[in-house]
Amino acid sequence: xxxxxxxxxxxxxxxxxxxxxxxxxxxxxxxxxxxxxxxxxxxxxxxxxxxxxxxxxxxxxxxxxxxxxxxxxxxxxxxxxxxxxxxxxxxxxxxxxxxxxxxxxxxxxxxxxxxxxxxxxxxxxxxxxxxxxxxxxxxxxxxxxxxxxxxxxxxxxxxxxxxxxxxxxxxxxxxxxxxxxxxxxxxxxxxxxxxxxxxxxxxxxxxxxxxxxxxxxxxxxxxxxxxxxxxxxxxxxxxxxxxxxxxxxxxxxxxxxxxxxxxxxxxxxxxxxxxxxxxxxxxxxxxxxxxxxxxxxxxxxxxxxxxxxxxxxxxxxxxxxxxxxxxxxxxxxxxxxxxxxxxxxxxxxxxxxx
Amino acid sequence: xxxxxxxxxxxxxxxxxxxxxxxxxxxxxxxxxxxxxxxxxxxxxxxxxxxxxxxxxxxxxxxxxxxxxxxxxxxxxxxxxxxxxxxxxxxxxxxxxxxxxxxxxxxxxxxxxxxxxxxxxxxxxxxxxxxxxxxxxxxxxxxxxxxxxxxxxxxxxxxxxxxxxxxxxxxxxxxxxxxxxxxxxxxxxxxxxxxxxxxxxxxxxxxxxxxxxxxxxxxxxxxxxxxxxxxxxxxxxxxxxxxxxxxxxxxxxxxxxxxxxxxxxxxxxxxxxxxxxxxxxxxxxxxxxxxxxxxxxxxxxxxxxxxxxxxxxxxxxxxxxxxxxxxxxxxxxxxxxxxxxxxxxxxxxxxxxx
DNA sequence: TTGAAAGCGCTAACAT
DNA sequence: ATGTTAGCGCTTTCAA
Numbered sequence: 001x002x003x004x005x006x007x008x009x010x011x012x013x014x015x016x017x018x019x020x021x022x023x024x025x026x027x028x029x030x031x032x033x034x035x036x037x038x039x040x041x042x043x044x045x046x047x048x049x050x051x052x053x054x055x056x057x058x059x060x061x062x063x064x065x066x067x068x069x070x071x072x073x074x075x076x077x078x079x080x081x082x083x084x085x086x087x088x089x090x091x092x093x094x095x096x097x098x099x100x101x102x103x104x105x106x107x108x109x110x111x112x113x114x115x116x117x118x119x120x121x122x123x124x125x126x127x128x129x130x131x132x133x134x135x136x137x138x139x140x141x142x143x144x145x146x147x148x149x150x151x152x153x154x155x156x157x158x159x160x161x162x163x164x165x166x167x168x169x170x171x172x173x174x175x176x177x178x179x180x181x182x183x184x185x186x187x188x189x190x191x192x193x194x195x196x197x198x199x200x201x202x203x204x205x206x207x208x209x210x211x212x213x214x215x216x217x218x219x220x221x222x223x224x225x226x227x228x229x230x231x232x233x234x235x236x237x238x239x240x241x242x243x244x245x246x247x248x249x250x251x252x253x254x255x256x257x258x259x260x261x262x263x264x265x266x267x268x269x270x271x272x273x274x275x276x277x278x279x280x281x282x283x284x285x286x287x288x289x290x291x292x293x294x295x296x297x298x299x300x301x302x303x304x305x306x307x308x309x310x311x312x313x314x315x316x317x318x319x320x321x322x323x324x325x326x327x328x329x330x331x332x333x334x335x336x337x338x339x340x341x342x343x344x345x346x347x348x349x350x351x352x353x354x
Numbered sequence: 355x356x357x358x359x360x361x362x363x364x365x366x367x368x369x370x371x372x373x374x375x376x377x378x379x380x381x382x383x384x385x386x387x388x389x390x391x392x393x394x395x396x397x398x399x400x401x402x403x404x405x406x407x408x409x410x411x412x413x414x415x416x417x418x419x420x421x422x423x424x425x426x427x428x429x430x431x432x433x434x435x436x437x438x439x440x441x442x443x444x445x446x447x448x449x450x451x452x453x454x455x456x457x458x459x460x461x462x463x464x465x466x467x468x469x470x471x472x473x474x475x476x477x478x479x480x481x482x483x484x485x486x487x488x489x490x491x492x493x494x495x496x497x498x499x500x501x502x503x504x505x506x507x508x509x510x511x512x513x514x515x516x517x518x519x520x521x522x523x524x525x526x527x528x529x530x531x532x533x534x535x536x537x538x539x540x541x542x543x544x545x546x547x548x549x550x551x552x553x554x555x556x557x558x559x560x561x562x563x564x565x566x567x568x569x570x571x572x573x574x575x576x577x578x579x580x581x582x583x584x585x586x587x588x589x590x591x592x593x594x595x596x597x598x599x600x601x602x603x604x605x606x607x608x609x610x611x612x613x614x615x616x617x618x619x620x621x622x623x624x625x626x627x628x629x630x631x632x633x634x635x636x637x638x639x640x641x642x643x644x645x646x647x648x649x650x651x652x653x654x655x656x657x658x659x660x661x662x663x664x665x666x667x668x669x670x671x672x673x674x675x676x677x678x679x680x681x682x683x684x685x686x687x688x689x690x691x692x693x694x695x696x697x698x699x700x701x702x703x704x705x706x707x708x
Numbered sequence: 709t710t711g712a713a714a715g716c717g718c719t720a721a722c723a724t
Numbered sequence: 725a726t727g728t729t730a731g732c733g734c735t736t737t738c739a740a
Contacts, residue, residue, distance in 0.1 A: 007733055018711040023735065031709060053449050055733035058408050058716050062735090095407050095679065171701060178697040186540055221697070314707060325449070336705045337698040343535040343575070344691040347528055351690045353668065361717055372727040377719065385725055409717035412732050416719090714737080723728080 006047055014047070015039040026051070053325050057096055064098040064323045066316060067125040069116055071133065072104040077288045078263055078308055079107070082131070082156075085312030088354065093320045100316060101125060110134050117141040121148060127319035128152040129312070132159050135207045151322060153329070155315045156308065157210055166318050166329035168311050170337055172210040175304060176217025176261075178337050179283045182302045183257035184221070186281060194256035195229040196222065199247075201264035202237045211261045218259055228256075238267045247271045257281030266290035269299045287340065287348065296342060305338035305348065313354045360401055368401070369393040380405070407679050411450055418452040418677045420670060421479040423470055425487065426458040431642045432617055432662055433461070436485070436510075439666030442708065447674045454670060455479060464488050471495040475502060481673035482506040483666070486513050489561045505676060507683070509669045510662065511564055520672050520683035522665050524691060526564040529658060530571025530615075532691050533637045536656045537611035538575070538582075540635060548610035549583040550576065555618035556591045568615045582610075592621045601625045611635030620644035623653045641694065641702065649696060659692035659702065667708045 008026070012019045017036050024032045025040045073080040083102075090100045103120050105112040113134055120128060121144055128145060132138035132154055142162045145152050155168040176198075183196055198215050205211060215232060222228050231253060235246040247268065250258075257280055260268055265284020272279070283302045284291060294300040314333060321327040340348060362380070366373045371390050378386045379394045427434040437456075444454045457474050459466040467488055474482060475498055482499060486492035486508055496516045499506050509522040530552075537550055552569050559565060569586060576582050585607060589600040601622065611634055614622055619638020626633070637656045638645060648654040668687060675681040694702060 005733090008735095009733075019734080020711060020713095020736080021709085024710090027735090033709060036709080052412075052733050054408055054412055055716090056735075058406075058412055058718095058732090059734035060736080061716055174697065174701055178695070178701075181695055181697040310707065330706075333707070334701065334705055335707060336692070337701040338690070339693040339695065339698060341532070341535055341693065343528065343532040344693060347525060347532075347688065347691040351688055352684075353664065353687070353689060359717090362719095363717080373718080374720085374727060374729095375725085378726090381719090383720095387725055390725075406717050409732090410719075412716090412734095413718035414720075415732055710740085712737105712739085715735085716733105719731085721728105721730085724726080 005052075006049055007052065011040065011043050011047065011049060015043045051326075057324055062097060064096065064127070064320065065123070065125040066098060066100050066127045066129060066319050066323075067120045067123065068100055068102045068312075068316070069113075069120060069128060069130045070102065070104060070312070071107045071131060076107060078286055079131075081287075082308040082312040085309035085314075085354070086129075086316055088309075089313045089316035089320070093316070096320065096324050098320050098324070107133070110137050113137050114141070117144065121145070124148070125150065126323055127165075129315040129319060130154050130164075131156045132162070133157055135159055135209065138162070151319065153315045153318050155311045156306070157208075160209070165322060166315075166331060166333055168314050168318065168333045168335070170306060170335050172213035173217035173220075175337055176214035176219075176259075177221045178217075178304060178339070179214070179259045179302075180218045180221030182283045182304075182339065183259055183281050184225070193227055193229070195231060195253050196257045196259070197231050197233060197250055197253070197255055198259045198261060199250065199268060200232070200234045200261050201267055203234075203262055205234060214261045238264065243267075244271060244275075248275070251275075251277055255280055257283070260284040263288055263291065265300050265303070266294055269294040273299065287345075292345065295340070295345065298342070301341075303340040305340050307335055307338065310354050311335065359406075360403055361406065365394065365397050365401065365403060369397045405680075411678055416451060418450065418481070418674065419477070419479040420452060420454050420673050420677075421474045421477060421482045422454055422456045422666075422670070423467075423474060423482060423484045424456065424458060424666070425461045425485060430461060432640055433485075435641075436662040436666040439663035439668075439708070440483075440670055442663075443667045443670035443674070447670070450674065450678050452674050452678070461487070464491050467491050468495070471498065475499070478502070479504065480677055481519075483669040483673060484508050484518075485510045486516070487511055489513055489563065492516070505673065507669045507672050509665045510660070511562075514563070519676060520669075520685060520687055522668050522672065522687045522689070524660060524689050526567035527571035527574075529691055530568035530573075530613075531575045532571075532658060532693070533568070533613045533656075534572045534575030536637045536658075536693065537613055537635045538579070547581060547583070549585060549607050550611045550613070551585050551587060551604055551607070551609055552613045552615060553604065553622060554586070554588040554615050555621055557588075557616055559588060565615045572613055592618065597621075598625060598629075602629070605629075605631055609634055611637070614638040617642055617645065619654050619657070620648055623648035627653065641699075646699065649694070649699065652696070655695075657694040659694050661689055661692065664708050665689065 008019050008022050012022045021036050022040055025037050068086055071079040073083040103116040105116045128150055130152055138159055151165045153166045154164040158167055158169055198218050200211055203211055219230050222230050233250045263286035282300045285304050286306055291303055318329045322329055362373050362376050366376045375390050376394055379391050422440055425433040427437040457470040459470045482504055484506055492513055505519045507520050508518040512521055512523055552572050554565055557565055573584050576584050587604045617640035636654045639658050640660055645657055672683045676683055
């Protein structure tokens with residue numbers, strides 16, 4: 001019943017060396033004779049030694065610095081949520097001497113991403129959390145950090161061939177399938193053929209493989225049913241003069257439902273409202289207040305929640321757990337695809353589970 | 355830039371007392387003259403002292419014992435998930451010297467709940483996590499623990515007038531509303547009047563206020579629409595001989611949809627399958643394998659996920675945070691009402707976020 | 709290369 | 725009632 005916790009002292013005694021030496025082999029700090037090393041290793045083999053990370057954290061009075069390379073949140077509600085997740089993580093981990101240093105970039109200026117990344121490199125943090133929005137810019141940055149030997153975690157946007165400590169986000173393909181199902185729900189009993197659309201708003205498709213994936217999933221779902229026409233439309237920026245025209249062209253089809261692949265579903269809802277379009281099914285992403293406005297009015301039917309707050313929180317936690325508790329991270333930490341309707345919305349807004 | 359962390363030593367020096375005295379006033383251990391106490395308190399006023407909980411945990415070589423009063427999980431898939439959440443929490447907190455002691459009771463034998471509760475009292479743990487399934491049995495047990503001065507956290511089932519450190523679970527009323535919305539989804543465009551049913555399977559309604567709440571929410575949703583008939587049926591235990599008869603009676607109505615208020619939706623699906631009933635909408639709770647079986651086949655349309663694993667995990671974490679980091683818990687920690695469909699199911703099964 | 713020893717910030721037993 | 729001191733388990737400096 002009495003759990004004797006075996007510590008570094010016991011190992012030292014059993015191996016006939018000092019605790020200093022044990023510590024050195026434990027951490028491969030070198031400056032240990034092969035002979036002493038073996039003596040220690042043999043004991044370690046025999047004994048189930050579990051380091052006390054609490055004591056380690058206290059002993060080494062080390063600050064763990066984690067840099068966060070994320071979009072400036074003042075302009076954007078989505079990234080503001082992410083910022084909140086990071087703030088929460090900062091509080092949760094402060095007892096462990098971790099400090100989080102934000103490096104913000106401008107969503108609309110790729111150059112600022114590079115610049116921030118380079119500043120991080122100079123600052124030499126112990127770990128980095130990255131929202132790699134610009135695929136093309138991101139890849140060389142990863143290489144930079146890898147060469148510097150700094151572990152980094154990616155979230156929100158999955159990038160191929162980066163090998164981060166962990167990726168945190170959602171499976172875009174399944175997300176597209178889910179969107180399709182949600183549009184399809186109300187039509188499962190009908191027999192008339194119909195047209196559904198996937199709309200990409202304000203995105204550089206060539207640089208956004210995750211949107212392509214969403215579309216693929218969306219189309220695959222309907223392909224299995226083999227009864228509906230699916231059309232795609234990239235309508236560009238809502239600021240652009242031809243934005244409405246493009247949507248008008250889209251709505252010339254007899255659409256039964258629209259899937260907006262980004263968080264901009266409210267732009268389509270606004271369009272439909274403005275031009276008195278017949279109410280059709282609309283599915284989009286994220287709990288932005290403009291989206292919620294239309295969700296509550298029934299003009300948006302479902303939102304898929306990407307949970308930026310929790311993603312960011314998990315990102316920091318993953319790094320902290322790695323740095324402090326030696327916990328290996330999962331290669332991919334895929335979040336559930338959360339379906340938001342009018343009736344469960346408040347339960348999401350009020351809950352604060354991470 | 356140099357953050358001087360102020361510690362107990364600094365306070366002692368500034369107050370002109372010893373660290374021992376500071377420690378005593380910090381913890382109200384008594385044996386301190388009023389004069390010394392004041393000297394320390396004055397300094398504490400001036401200084402923003404944040405205790406280092408890591409050091410505290412290490413210094414006091416204290417084991418934090420948390421008892422878990424939960425149903426035996428060997429019989430029940432739902433409670434097995436809960437057990438997994440507890441196991442995960444045990445791993446996460448073991449570095450802090452917390453040990454979790456499970457006290458299991460039998461779902462079907464109220465007496466075992468009492469017995470286990472009394473054993474816990476004898477064991478005098480530092481905190482208790484409780485799944486208070488039997489409202490009547492639970493109340494006196496709470497009193498017992500309160501008198502013993504042991505903080506307890508409730509989860510899964512909300513009990514009125516208990517004042518736990520925290521309740522963790524879902525809002526049953528909103529849950530019922532959500533269920534109604536999910537049933538209603540497919541009918542929003544129709545004009546024919548229809549009947550929907552709420553079915554309570556195998557539950558002691560008088561003892562289950564949360565089921566009543568669910569039904570209330572369910573009915574309120576439809577009341578606002580004022581177009582549908584809602585009927586209720588308590589069909590008793592699936593083992594009982596009249597179970598099928600009761601369901602037959604229910605299905606004599608021209609039902610458009612059924613809401614099962616518990617995790618037993620699969621029993622209704624089985625019934626419908628067995629007796630070749632026309633396929634109607636079916637909404638229930640929880641990711642039990644039998645439910646998933648019917649969900650995948652499209653015989654259950656939606657499941658509302660109560661996330662027992664995360665609830666239990668959070669329960670332990672809440673207690674541990676309270677005991678170790680002095681973190682006050684939220685009175686109610688209400689989880690989001692998660693909607694599970696065929697297409698997002700796998701994302702839930704594969705994710706392991708807590 | 710090694711061991712001894714002084715921390716890390718706090719607790720708790722033990723004198724006084 | 726108070727101060728002193730020896731831990732907690734590990735890190736890290738410093739002499740040797």
